[in-house]
Amino acid sequence: MYRRTHAASHFGKKVVIDGLKFDSMKEASFYQLYLKPSGYQFTTxxxxxxxxxxPLELVKLRQTVYKSDFVVYDKVGSIKHVYDVKNGYTEYAIDQKSKIKFSLFARKYGIPVEVVVMRKNYFNVAILGTTKKVKPVPMVNINYDWQDIIR
Incomplete structure (x- = not known):
């Protein structure tokens, strides 16, 4: 039997909390520990x-869509953070398709996707696909600007 060993083969257990549906327990934990108490408006x-x-001659190529785990908005309604919760930063945790979508998103919308990896008392956050090598930064809340990750 062929066993898939890339990120798309690892699906978390779906969870519902406060009427919101999450694709994994890690997403639900991120919501409960960091988004809900933050006071910021957000979408899932x-x-x-x-x-x-x-259109390509006789056929049409499908549109390409990115579905974020969380989008956090600042007080004036602008996007503050776009979060994607993952299990790690390896090629097994983040497939190439996701990395390409992160890059396309940043180019089109002018803000990067922040990849979050949950830990016991904090979360690591990183921006992938930059020319400058950016190491994951530990955070204990979402009161920061994405530029702080790079500085």
Missing amino acids: QERFTLLETF
């Missing part, structure tokens, strides 16, 4: 079009 599973449907 928000869809962003990265590439529109494209």
Whole structure:
């Protein structure tokens, strides 16, 4: 039997908390520990079009969409953070397709996707696909700007 060993083959258990649906326990924990107490407005599973449907002679190429785990908005309604919760930063935890979508998202919307890995009393956050090597930064709340990760 063929066994898939990439990120798309590892699906978490779906969870419902406070009427919100999460794709994994790690996402639910991130919501409970960091988003809910933050006071910021946020959405879950928000869809962003990265590439529109494209006509190609006799066929159309499908649009490419990125679905975020969480989008956090600042007090004036601008996007403050776009979070994607993962199990780690390896190629097994984050597949190539996701990395490409993160890059397309940043180019189109002018803000990077922040990849979150949950830990017991904090979370690590990193921005992938940059020319400058960025190590994961430990955080205990979401009161920071994404630029702080790079500085």
